Amino acid sequence: MTIAHRQLSAYSRATPDASSAADVRSGPVWTEAIIASEHEIRASLAQYLGRLWRYGIVLSRQRDVADDLVQATCVRALERASQFTSGTRLDRWLFSIMHSIWLNEVRSRRIRMGNGFVDADVTLSFDGEHETETHVTANQVLRQVNELPEAQRTAVFLAYVEGLSYREVAEVLDVPIGTVMSRLATARAKLAEHADPDVKAKQMKGGK
């Protein structure tokens, strides 16, 4: 099976940071280059905090855990600034760092601690009275995505909200591209099941 490289259109945020961070690393003195690179990444990190936090919410469905995930991701990104590959997108790199922290450290620890996971939709209910009034439709979408199992939920989020290509989703989640395809197909079949067949499907992205 062949997969086209889809052009990334969902996102308009510029990413000059990736290349500028990389440029610095070609400097003559290696240690200086790393310092500069860490500096660059720190500067660029600031603009991704909100999106990282949102991914943390999608993963954990808990605000405090999302906060912690952002923090841990920032720490690790700065530690590994020198491993950032020039010419690639920093936001993808950060997502994959967060995902691996979630999977390998936080999630496993939580399960070990017996905290388990809250049911769908609990995340924001703590201060729900302040947040739920608007966007009823949006909330329905949010709820449906939130009810998907974690593996499908993250794939849907990365592909359809963050606008990552299948290949990029596979890289962030560290799974084969076929796995991404099957998660998205399963998720979509489930979402379609709950959708109102009379409503003409809205085209939000790509396709056709």
Added chain:
Amino acid sequence: MVDLKHAEMPSDEMLVAFLDGELDGEERARIDRLIKIDEAVAARYEFLSRSEMAFYDAFQPLLENAPTAKLEAILGGLPASITGEPASRGLSRRGFMAAAIGLVFVGVAADRGFMAFKQASSDHDDDWRAVVAEYLSLYTPDTLANLDSDEQSQSAQLQNVGDALGLSLPLQAVSLPGIPLKRAQVLQYDGKPLGQIAYLDPEHGPMALCIVQSSSGPRSPQTERRHGMNVVYWSDQTHGYMLIGRNTADELNDLAEGVRTALAA
């Protein structure tokens, strides 16, 4: 007889990839053709297409609600790894990472995030108090003003809260002298019930007694400040408690002592 067309039914994966614009020329043309000539394929495609939703828009409010200032403070507080700053903070890089992953709630006011890390190993005891304080800081007297305060419904609310927490909460035990009780409700923190009993102090505004289940053992009352409010917190064998409000620390201590004694009785 085997239907040839039917044998060509593409997988959901292929149809979804087509929908997502992920297929290249040949595959794309093949699926496109199948949808046009094969009703079964078209029907399946139509079904899967119903899952097209305003995903991007739906997640936008979440972005707007991100605690940006707090996250920026966290980032700003991170030590640089190469320049040797961590040592001056008395916190090794590795220890810092462990703490960061240790699900420590970072002080919301972020004056500065580091204070919280002292507690890294303490069963994230602080977390819930930080969340409660943040939550209560959003309350104004109006939040609680128009709630019915009849004893019967309050006792029923307390019964609910008590049931959720595995605790007996008689109205007399949690009543505060001169400060009307307004509402008792079950919230949740970290997937576990969190009882909140809200009061409205005529002078200092909203107050709350909050209770969670806790296995960290009995601890005598201590005070702290969060979000411009005073907090008295303590625990017994089974539960952690905090009384929070804008009253003076002395006043809160006295009130807490009353509740503590009454609940232990």
